Amino acid sequence: MTDAPETRTMNMIQAINSALDIKMGVDPDIVVMGEDVGFFGGVFKATEGLQKKYGKTRVFDTPITECGIIGVAVGMAAYGLRPVPEIQFADYIYPALDQIVSEAARLRYRSAGEFTAPITVRSPFGGGIFGGQTHSQSPEGIFTHVSGIKTVIPSTPYDAKGLLISAIEDNDPVIFFEPKRIYNGPFDGHHDRPVTPWARHPASAVPTGHYRIPLGQAAIVRPGEDVTILTYGTMVHVVAAAVAEKGLDAEIIDLRTLVPLDMATIEASVKKTGRCMVVHEATKTSGFGAELSALVQEHCFHHLEAPVRRVTGWDTPYPHSLEWAYYPGPVRLSLALDKIMQD
Amino acid sequence: MTSEEPRRNLRPLSLHVPEPRFRPGDPVDFADFDRGRAGAVPRPDPDVSPEAIREVAYSLVRVLDDEGQAVGPWNPRLAPERLIGMLRHMALTRAYDDRMYRAQRQGKTSFYMKSTGEEATSVAAAYALDRDDMCFPSYRQQGLLIARDWPLVDMMNQVYSNRGDRLKGRQMPIMYSARAAGFFSISGNLATQYPQAVGWAMASASKGDTRIAAAWCGEGSTAEGDFHSALTFASVYRAPVVLNVINNQWAISSFSGFAGAEATTFAARAIGYGIAGLRVDGNDALAVHAATEWAADRARDGHGPTLIEHFTYRAEGHSTSDDPSKYRSAEERSKWPLGDPIARLKQHLITIGAWDEERQAAMDREVAEEVRAAAKEAEQNGILGEGLHFPFSTMFEDVFEEMPWHLEEQLGEMTEEWKASGR
Numbered sequence: 202m203t204d205a206p207e208t209r210t211m212n213m214i215q216a217i218n219s220a221l222d223i224k225m226g227v228d229p230d231i232v233v234m235g236e237d238v239g240f241f242g243g244v245f246k247a248t249e250g251l252q253k254k255y256g257k258t259r260v261f262d263t264p265i266t267e268c269g270i271i272g273v274a275v276g277m278a279a280y281g282l283r284p285v286p287e288i289q290f291a292d293y294i295y296p297a298l299d300q301i302v303s304e305a306a307r308l309r310y311r312s313a314g315e316f317t318a319p320i321t322v323r324s325p326f327g328g329g330i331f332g333g334q335t336h337s338q339s340p341e342g343i344f345t346h347v348s349g350i351k352t353v354i355p356s357t358p359y360d361a362k363g364l365l366i367s368a369i370e371d372n373d374p375v376i377f378f379e380p381k382r383i384y385n386g387p388f389d390g391h392h393d394r395p396v397t398p399w400a401r402h403p404a405s406a407v408p409t410g411h412y413r414i415p416l417g418q419a420a421i422v423r424p425g426e427d428v429t430i431l432t433y434g435t436m437v438h439v440v441a442a443a444v445a446e447k448g449l450d451a452e453i454i455d456l457r458t459l460v461p462l463d464m465a466t467i468e469a470s471v472k473k474t475g476r477c478m479v480v481h482e483a484t485k486t487s488g489f490g491a492e493l494s495a496l497v498q499e500h501c502f503h504h505l506e507a508p509v510r511r512v513t514g515w516d517t518p519y520p521h522s523l524e525w526a527y528y529p530g531p532v533r534l535s536l537a538l539d540k541i542m543q544d
Numbered sequence: 545m546t547s548e549e550p551r552r553n554l555r556p557l558s559l560h561v562p563e564p565r566f567r568p569g570d571p572v573d574f575a576d577f578d579r580g581r582a583g584a585v586p587r588p589d590p591d592v593s594p595e596a597i598r599e600v601a602y603s604l605v606r607v608l609d610d611e612g613q614a615v616g617p618w619n620p621r622l623a624p625e626r627l628i629g630m631l632r633h634m635a636l637t638r639a640y641d642d643r644m645y646r647a648q649r650q651g652k653t654s655f656y657m658k659s660t661g662e663e664a665t666s667v668a669a670a671y672a673l674d675r676d677d678m679c680f681p682s683y684r685q686q687g688l689l690i691a692r693d694w695p696l697v698d699m700m701n702q703v704y705s706n707r708g709d710r711l712k713g714r715q716m717p718i719m720y721s722a723r724a725a726g727f728f729s730i731s732g733n734l735a736t737q738y739p740q741a742v743g744w745a746m747a748s749a750s751k752g753d754t755r756i757a758a759a760w761c762g763e764g765s766t767a768e769g770d771f772h773s774a775l776t777f778a779s780v781y782r783a784p785v786v787l788n789v790i791n792n793q794w795a796i797s798s799f800s801g802f803a804g805a806e807a808t809t810f811a812a813r814a815i816g817y818g819i820a821g822l823r824v825d826g827n828d829a830l831a832v833h834a835a836t837e838w839a840a841d842r843a844r845d846g847h848g849p850t851l852i853e854h855f856t857y858r859a860e861g862h863s864t865s866d867d868p869s870k871y872r873s874a875e876e877r878s879k880w881p882l883g884d885p886i887a888r889l890k891q892h893l894i895t896i897g898a899w900d901e902e903r904q905a906a907m908d909r910e911v912a913e914e915v916r917a918a919a920k921e922a923e924q925n926g927i928l929g930e931g932l933h934f935p936f937s938t939m940f941e942d943v944f945e946e947m948p949w950h951l952e953e954q955l956g957e958m959t960e961e962w963k964a965s966g967r
Contacts, residue, residue, distance in 0.1 A: 240567070241797035241871045257561040262798045264767030265734055293733060296769060331654035331928075333716030335732025486950060515954045517943050521654070522705035522713030522928060526936040526958065532965045533957075 206408040212399040213384045216358035216407045217247045217323070220365035221285065223411050225255050231369065232277065233260045235270060235287030235323075244289055245325055245384060267293055271300035271322065275308065278318045285369060291326035291378060292338045305374040306349035321368040325381035326354075327435055327482055328519055329388060329528060337519040339434075339483035344376045345459050345492065351375045351416055352459040356383070356437040357404030360457060363414030371416060380434035390439035390530040419463035421470070425452035428476035428541055431467060431493050433457065436480045436529065443534035449542070459489055467493075468500045475506040478541050482529060485513040507544030512537045562801030564872065572875035579825070579881050582609035583616020587834075590842040594820045601811035601821035604855060607830035608888050612895035618834040620672075624898035630671055630691075630829050631889050631899075634663040636911045637687040638886065640696060643915045644703050648717070648864045652927040653703050655717045659684045661827070661859030661877070664885035665790050666760070667691040668829040672836035673758060673786070678748075680728045680741035680759040683718055684790065694725045696915060700922035707933040708925035712941075717928075735765040738774035738787065745785035745843070746777070756843040758786040758836075763803045763810050763853075764795025775817040775851070782848035786839040789813075789851065790826065792858035797871035814851035826854030827882040829889045855882070936962060 211219060225231045233248055233255075239262040242249030252260035263270050267288055274284035288294045294301075305318040328337030344352050353368050353375055355361035361379065368375040382388050386396040399405035422437055427449055432440050433456040444451045452470050456462065471477045477497045479490040490511040497509050512529050520527050566572050585603045588596065607614050614621075622630075641658040648656040659666065666687025673679075679688050689699060701708035703717040711721055721729035728737060728744075741759030748755050765771060766789055778785055789810045793800050803810070814821030820842065824835040832854060839850035857880045861868045868874075893899030926933050940947060940955045947955070 236795075237797045239561075244796065244866070257563070258559045261561045262802050264802050264804070265764045265795055265798075266767040266769060268769050269767065295733075331716075333719065333732065334714070335716070485954070515939065515958065516951060517939055518714070520714045520939050521716050522709075522933060523936060523939045526932075526939060526962075532961050536961060536964055 206410055206412070208406040208408050210400050210405050211358045211407040212386070212405065213355070213358045213361050213379065214245060214247050216362040217365055217379065218249060218251070219407065219409065220362040220369070221248065221251060222254070224366060224369045225251065225259065227411075228283065230281060230283045231259070231285060232282055233285050233287070234263050234274065236263060236265055236289045238262060238287050243287060245381065247323070247379075248287065267295075267297035268300050271297040271305065271320070274320045275300060275304050275318050278320050279316050283319050283369060285321045285323060288322060288324040290336050291324045291340050292335045294324060294340065301344070301350065301374070301376070302347050306347050309373065310349060317372055318374045319372045321365070321375045321377050323365075323377045323379060326378040327380045327382055328524060329382035329392065329435065331521060331524055333521040334518040337524075339481065339514070341376070341378055341459060342483055342488045345489050349373070351461065352378070353416060353457065354378045354380065354434045354459065355457065356380065356434055356455050357387070357402065358399055358407050359404040360414055360420070362407055363412050364416070364457060366411065367413045367416050370413070375416070378434070382435045383438065387438040388435055389442035390528075390534070391442070392525050392530070414457070416458045417461040417463055419457055419466045420455045421452060421466065422455045423451065423453040425450040426474060427451055428478060428538070429454060429467070429470040429474045430478045430480060431456060432480040433459065434482070436482055439530060440480050440534060443531050443538065446531065447535060447538055449538060451538070462496070464496060464500065467497065471497055471501040472504045475504055476541050477501070477505070477509045478512060478537060479509065480512045480529060480534065482514050484516045485511055486516050488513055507541050510537055510541045562799070562806050564799035564801065566873035566876060568869055568871065568873060570873045572873050572879045574879055574881045577881050580604045580606060582606040583618070585616070585618065587617035587838070590838050591845060591847050592820070594814065594818055597820060598815055601815060601823055602809055603823060605822060605824040605831050605835055606828055607834060608828045608892050612888070612891035614830055614892060618831060620830055620834040620837060622830070622833065624893065624896065626671065627889065627893055628899065630667055630833075631886065631893060632907055632911065633667045633691045634687070634829070634886050634889065635907060636914065637663045637667060637690045639911045639915045640686065640690065640699070643919055644700070645864065647703070647919070651929075652923070653705065653717050654928055655864055656703065657683055657718050657863045658860045659686055661884060662790060662792055662856050663687050664829040664832045664889070665788065665826045665854040665856055668832035669758065669788065669836045672833045673840055674755070676726055676755050677840070678726045678728065678741070678744050678755060678757045680737035680744070680757060681730060682737065682760050682762060682765070682790070683730055683732070684762070685760050686718065686720070689720060689722060689725055689727055692725045692727070694722055694727070696918035697922045698722070700919055701925055704922060704926065705928045705933065706922065706926035708922065709933070712934050712938050735761045735768035735770040737761070738770050739777060741787070742774045742778045742783045742785050742849075745783040746781050749781070749784055754844070756784040756786065756840060758788065760788045760790060762795060763789055763791040763793075763800050763805065764798060766810055766813060767803050775813065775819060778849035779817040779819050782846070784843035784846075785849045786836060786843060787849055787851045789853045790856060791853050792856050794858050794862070794868070794872065796862040796866055799872075809853060811851060811853035819848070820850045821853070822850060823853045823855060825882050826856030827885040827888060829885055830892070857882070
């Protein structure tokens with residue numbers, strides 16, 4: 202008998218910090234880099250204390266150039282390091298697209314494995330903080346479209362730590378999007394109500410040591426019979442609240458990793474329930490929901506009793522003052538759930 | 545294979561990571577900062593070849609000396625009324641910032657960014673440009689709008705995302721757009737406006753227009769690729785553009801060393817591109833005016849772009865989202881060796897006998913009252929979060945010129961959602 206691992210109550214920031222700390226402690230090749238991540242510990246404090254503990258050559262501030270940050274990370278990886286760069290907001294990642302898409306993602310392929318890019322790009326994403334169009338976007342669909350990179354999105358402190366450790370240990374480049382709306386508590390979509398802190402959620406009990414959550418493995422957040430809901434990130438909690446308010450017996454699946462996708466879990470669930478709804482905050486057209494919808498149709502067509510339905514942010518830039526009209530919140534979910542059960 | 549060959553016995557390498565001189569709690573001493581002597585830097589003719597003025601990129605153009613006298617060849621010799629105008633616009637900018645910062649703290653909006661200590665780099669530059677020259681600002685150039693007498697109420701409406709906001713509440717506070725003021729829509733992404741300013745200037749030149757463009761970015765943003773693309777295009781096409789770098793020493797928590805300041809100046813970035821580079825005391829409104837005027841003359845006469853580094857200090861936090869006492873010494877502000885731009889211009893005006901403390905006090909009261917009255921008026925149009933200031937249908941407008949079917953469909957869904965929400 203081994204003792205249960207020691208746990209501590211953590212919010213998502215603390216869990217991410219703990220994952221970085223645990224990995225840096227055992228692997229001297231891990232470096233953390235990005236704008237304001239050093240002395241300041243990051244604008245969201247995810248890297249707080251790491252520079253003091255591991256030194257300036259392993260945790261360092263960078264010039265403000267996202268293409269530079271990722272390009273340098275690719276070079277460091279070519280040397281043999283395992284960089285964990287931070288892009289301060291996902292909305293700032295676009296200057297780095299060439300280095301991510303054309304370089305990091307294809308290095309293994311084009312060199313037949315001679316060079317690889319074991320990089321984990323951490324970046325806060327998503328809205329709900331009045332950040333307007335440059336601090337709110339959910340660009341995961343841009344990255345899932347690219348061959349050769351994995352895309353991971355946690356929804357709890359426990360998952361954030363276990364997934365980040367797996368991402369860092371993975372030998373392929375990983376985009377690790379952190380839903381910043383739930384850094385401090387599981388937001389249920391009711392923006393006019395106070396936020397519950399993580400401490401009251403069971404997934405805030407985070408082991409202090411090393412553990413992994415394998416990439417490519419979804420979690421069934423709530424088992425159910427009526428309809429399968431595929432979602433990830435902040436929307437896991439918004440969906441759970443909407444389902445509870447409706448009293449529906451929905452099966453909620455938190456994908457956790459978008460690429461590679463846990464198709465087996467999705468397929469088993471949809472074949473059981475016969476209905477499938479996809480929920481994400483990102484815009485609809487060519488979003489990851491389109492891919493999920495196509496896959497479910499390909500794998501489960503004869504089991505479907507209703508068309509696959511998508512609930513998403515609108516196909517507009519993220520507005521500032523109309524944020525909650527943009528956001529796929531409780532009312533949009535409730536209407537969509539009614540429709541899919543009537544279809 | 546190379547890895548099997550024995551290595552030469554060499555000294556191990558080490559990685560240099562910059563570190564600012566002062567951190568929280570550190571006593572601050574700028575005694576070894578060489579600010580040069582006011583009036584000492586020669587002023588070449590604006591048609592000079594860039595290579596002939598390389599040393600200016602490593603100097604500091606200063607006009608106002610410690611006694612408040614305007615000295616040397618860069619003295620723009622402005623009429624006292626014009627100087628008083630600049631002083632007033634700088635004071636108004638500061639009062640505006642103070643008021644809007646407080647409004648954010650009072651929960652009336654989501655975000656704010658002050659330009660305290662950097663007012664001269666916008667206001668004096670605006671005075672030196674023509675009113676119809678096109679500005680491509682970063683997010684800290686509210687002084688441009690104020691110097692062009694843009695209504696404060698209009699700016700506040702944007703900050704509050706209220707019914708009077710011409711941008712329909714779509715943008716974060718301070719991301720103004722004012723085409724009629726020659727002020728380009730502000731982006732939250734960094735340095736993107738730099739190549740855009742060059743493109744505007746190229747278009748103006750290609751059409752035989754007489755207007756020039758000007759752009760601003762922070763020293764931190766000079767690391768972005770867009771900055772370097774802009775300088776390349778500006779040089780290649782001799783674009784009539786004034787490219788300003790506001791070196792306010794801090795990019796959120798990262799000091800200027802992370803943008804390369806340990807090795808060179810930001811003005812010297814011009815040299816490799818074959819562009820004229822000037823480095824000026826950004827807290828000296830006369831020096832800023834003189835440098836901008838020089839660069840504008842150069843551009844108008846067909847001699848191409850100028851890169852101006854304005855050496856200044858960000859006296860407050862990056863925005864309402866950070867606490868600067870967590871990453872830099874609080875003493876830096878008071879010990880800054882180039883003083884405060886408003887205090888220095890005031891001292892100059894008093895020195896030349898065009899101003900006195902009574903008029904200063906009266907002006908301070910006036911600008912405070914102007915800002916207060918504007919805020920009161922703007923708040924009648926509402927504040928962020930209290931009520932919906934724009935119909936949700938406006939969210940779907942302006943994505944395209946004409947709304948495609950899928951947005952029409954989503955607007956329909958949103959209408960249904962609105963009804964269902966019982967609002």
